[in-house]
Amino acid sequence: MTIILGLESSCDETAAALVTHDGRILAHRLATQEEAHRPYGGVVPEIAARAHVEMLTPLVEAAFADAGLQLADVDAIAATAGPGLIGGVMVGLVTGKALAHAAGKPLVAVNHLEGHALSPRLSDPTLQFPYMLLLVSGGHCQLLLVKGVGNYARLATTIDDAAGEAFDKTAKLLGLGYPGGPAVEEAASRGNPKAVPLPRPLLGTSEPHFSFAGLKSAVMRAAQSGQHTVEDIAASFQQAVIDCLVDRARRQLVAYPDVTAFVVAGGVAANQAIRGALETLAASQGLRFVAPPLWLCTDNAAMIAWAGAERFSLGLTDALDFAARPRWPLDPDAQAARGAGVKA
Ligand code: KG4
Numbered sequence: 001m002t003i004i005l006g007l008e009s010s011c012d013e014t015a016a017a018l019v020t021h022d023g024r025i026l027a028h029r030l031a032t033q034e035e036a037h038r039p040y041g042g043v044v045p046e047i048a049a050r051a052h053v054e055m056l057t058p059l060v061e062a063a064f065a066d067a068g069l070q071l072a073d074v075d076a077i078a079a080t081a082g083p084g085l086i087g088g089v090m091v092g093l094v095t096g097k098a099l100a101h102a103a104g105k106p107l108v109a110v111n112h113l114e115g116h117a118l119s120p121r122l123s124d125p126t127l128q129f130p131y132m133l134l135l136v137s138g139g140h141c142q143l144l145l146v147k148g149v150g151n152y153a154r155l156a157t158t159i160d161d162a163a164g165e166a167f168d169k170t171a172k173l174l175g176l177g178y179p180g181g182p183a184v185e186e187a188a189s190r191g192n193p194k195a196v197p198l199p200r201p202l203l204g205t206s207e208p209h210f211s212f213a214g215l216k217s218a219v220m221r222a223a224q225s226g227q228h229t230v231e232d233i234a235a236s237f238q239q240a241v242i243d244c245l246v247d248r249a250r251r252q253l254v255a256y257p258d259v260t261a262f263v264v265a266g267g268v269a270a271n272q273a274i275r276g277a278l279e280t281l282a283a284s285q286g287l288r289f290v291a292p293p294l295w296l297c298t299d300n301a302a303m304i305a306w307a308g309a310e311r312f313s314l315g316l317t318d319a320l321d322f323a324a325r326p327r328w329p330l331d332p333d334a335q336a337a338r339g340a341g342v343k344a
């Protein structure tokens with residue numbers, strides 16, 4: 001049996017987990033920094049990095065205690081090495097390197113996005129390559145053809161904001177606070193999704209990409225007009241996002257009929273209305289729908305340990321001088337999408 005320790009620290013969650021090569025989660029610990037960032041309405045990188053320093057070692061110790069294991073029992077140490085807030089990424093990666101060096105175990109430097117991309121294979125071991133992945137998080141909104149471990153074709157990305165970013169900004173505009181996604185979903189559950197006419201950017205165009213900036217501006221105008229309730233705006237916003245995600249994904253599912261499943265991952269995949277709409281889309285294409293449980297969708301260390309296990313089983317380990325990467329696209333060959341400030 002192979003046991004991998006995973007460390008995550010790329011944004012505002014600090015986490016440690018122990019996972020086996022056959023997908024058993026022996027322990028997973030997570031500390032969220034929500035309270036520390038709430039007064040600022042978003043993640044403050046300096047505060048995040050400091051909190052990761054304080055939290056990571058106790059979480060690693062707690063995970064080992066939960067599993068009744070010691071550092072000597074693990075086969076490799078997997079740490080998020082990017083992309084993300086560089087201060088936080090460095091805390092996790094340096095901790096991973098120190099543990100690997102001290103224990104004489106190999107290091108696996110994990111791309112956080114690959115953690116999300118492979119997480120559905122942790123929750124569903126029958127999921128085979130190739131699958132179509134909608135990766136929707138705070139920093140990313142992409143459709144990827146997942147051909148294998150480390151083998152991704154990016155078919156579409158956002159030309160401006162990521163889907164989670166749109167949720168977070170909408171929450172701020174509507175005074176719903178931080179973190180925005182769950183707050184918007186909760187308000188939307190009490191609103192009418194047809195109440196406020198909002199745009200569906202890029203829908204029906206020949207372009208494969210996503211765009212959410214115009215939607216956010218329309219939400220701002222709707223909020224300022226004083227004609228709508230917060231619940232109705234939230235519900236209408238969420239419906240517009242759903243329509244865009246479904247339209248863009250359908251197009252790729254039609255173009256790649258040989259995929260084994262339609263898979264969704266990333267923090268926004270925790271949204272029940274979005275999951276429901278994507279499940280309906282998969283069914284309409286005669287495809288299996290796979291979405292990890294909610295806690296595995298948002299940032300966590302089990303997905304990093306699992307990506308580490310997948311890479312380790314293929315002999316993919318990294319040198320201890322591996323440098324943290326603030327940007328690290330899954331598909332290095334992807335063409336830049338139209339527009340400046342494109343998220344990798
Ligand atoms: O994957 P994740 O935990 O961190 C990143 O790697 O970005 O995703 C966080 C994002 C945030 O933008 C958050 O607002 C969004 O996922 N999110 C949601 C929900 N839960 C989290 N968006 C919509 N509905 C939710 N229930």
Ligand code: ZN
Nearest residue numbers: 116137267299
């Ligand atoms: Zn993430």
